[in-house]
Amino acid sequence: xxxxxxxxxxxxxxxxxxxxxxxxxxxxxxxxxxxxxxxxxxxxxxxxxxxxxxxxxxxxxxxxxxxxxxxxxxxxxxxxxxxxxxxxxxxxxxxxxxxxxxxxxxxxxxxxxxxxxxxxxxxxxxxxxxxxxxxxxxxxxxxxxxxxxxxxxxxxxxxxxxxxxxx
Amino acid sequence: xxxxxxxxxxxxxxxxxxxxxxxxxxxxxxxxxxxxxxxxxxxxxxxxxxxxxxxxxxxxxxxxxxxxxxxxxxxxxxxxxxxxxxxxxxxxxxxxxxxxxxxxxxxxxxxxxxxxxxxxxxxxxxxxxxxxxxxxxxxxxxxxxxxxxxxxxxxxxxxxxxxxxxx
Numbered sequence: 288x289x290x291x292x293x294x295x296x297x298x299x300x301x302x303x304x305x306x307x308x309x310x311x312x313x314x315x316x317x318x319x320x321x322x323x324x325x326x327x328x329x330x331x332x333x334x335x336x337x338x339x340x341x342x343x344x345x346x347x348x349x350x351x352x353x354x355x356x357x358x359x360x361x362x363x364x365x366x367x368x369x370x371x372x373x374x375x376x377x378x379x380x381x382x383x384x385x386x387x388x389x390x391x392x393x394x395x396x397x398x399x400x401x402x403x404x405x406x407x408x409x410x411x412x413x414x415x416x417x418x419x420x421x422x423x424x425x426x427x428x429x430x431x432x433x434x435x436x437x438x439x440x441x442x443x444x445x446x447x448x449x450x451x452x453x454x
Numbered sequence: 455x456x457x458x459x460x461x462x463x464x465x466x467x468x469x470x471x472x473x474x475x476x477x478x479x480x481x482x483x484x485x486x487x488x489x490x491x492x493x494x495x496x497x498x499x500x501x502x503x504x505x506x507x508x509x510x511x512x513x514x515x516x517x518x519x520x521x522x523x524x525x526x527x528x529x530x531x532x533x534x535x536x537x538x539x540x541x542x543x544x545x546x547x548x549x550x551x552x553x554x555x556x557x558x559x560x561x562x563x564x565x566x567x568x569x570x571x572x573x574x575x576x577x578x579x580x581x582x583x584x585x586x587x588x589x590x591x592x593x594x595x596x597x598x599x600x601x602x603x604x605x606x607x608x609x610x611x612x613x614x615x616x617x618x619x620x621x
Contacts, residue, residue, distance in 0.1 A: 300478070301557040302558020303559055304559050307557050309562075311469075342609065343604070346604075346609040352613075357612065390474050390476070391473075392469045392471050393469050397557055416589065416595060420587070423580060425605030425608075430595040430596060434589075434595050436591075437508070437510070437592055441506070442510055445510060445524065446519075449524055
């Protein structure tokens with residue numbers, strides 16, 4: 288089912304191999320019916336500039352409006368699945384539902400990522416710092432600030448310092 | 455089990471009522487053994503300034519070092535569970551494991567939030583914009599930039615505009 292949109296605040300990757308991504312959806316939502324019918328969904332990651340789009344699809348129901356029209360949402364259809372790839376998205380995953388499980392008042396839909404799309408204009412070294420971030424209470428932000436690295440080399444430096452202290 | 459620490463890149467809330475929070479952990483990790491033994495974990499949300507702490511506990515194993523010493527990690531013990539509440543944390547959840555399930559190459563641990571701690575100095579209107587954010591490839595950032603709102607009122611404004619267009 289393509290062309291229906293919902294903001295999702297609760298989501299995370301679950302596995303590298305196979306690549307699994309999960310999204311938590313209220314059983315009351317129309318989105319839930321659509322995913323159950325189609326067995327597929329796409330995850331579209333937006334730029335900060337598109338926060339009104341996220342807020343709108345988050346705060347309305349597809350039962351009441353066709354959201355794609357109010358916001359003139361432009362999209363293509365996935366290569367692998369019949370899901371919408373938003374033209375405005377920085378990145379998008381096409382996901383086939385492989386599991387669902389109720390946890391409390393929401394259902395966790397687990398999708399296997401079958402297709403990946405991204406706009407290389409918005410990525411540098413695999414990172415897209417201008418991505419839209421939802422921080423609760425209808426508030427949005429993005430990470431336009433400092434970017435710092437702390438990986439294996441930096442860990443080793445600290446451990447070497449500790450070692451030298453002990454000598 | 456208190457006093458053992460691991461960075462978690464994959465996590466999300468799952469339910470409001472009961473309050474459930476999930477974290478995805480590789481079965482190879484020492485953290486996994488500790489959580490299985492104790493049946494509990496805490497989630498500590500850090501400030502941007504503490505990115506080295508996050509990077510360090512993320513890139514080392516408790517099998518090799520006692521991390522709490524290398525970084526002199528200060529913590530209290532939870533009110534409800536025997537889990538560490540980092541003094542450096544902006545916010546912290548005490549979680550009792552209520553479910554675990556393997557998804558691909560990771561295990562999803564679902565915790566019921568039994569205790570909440572936060573440092574009110576770092577929250578305004580329920581939002582803590584200076585929280586440390588992990589964006590992959592050992593890179594960290596935070597949201598020091600714009601904060602915008604788009605909620606029910608803003609949605610209604612847009613729908614009213616649409617309606618007026620149609621009149």
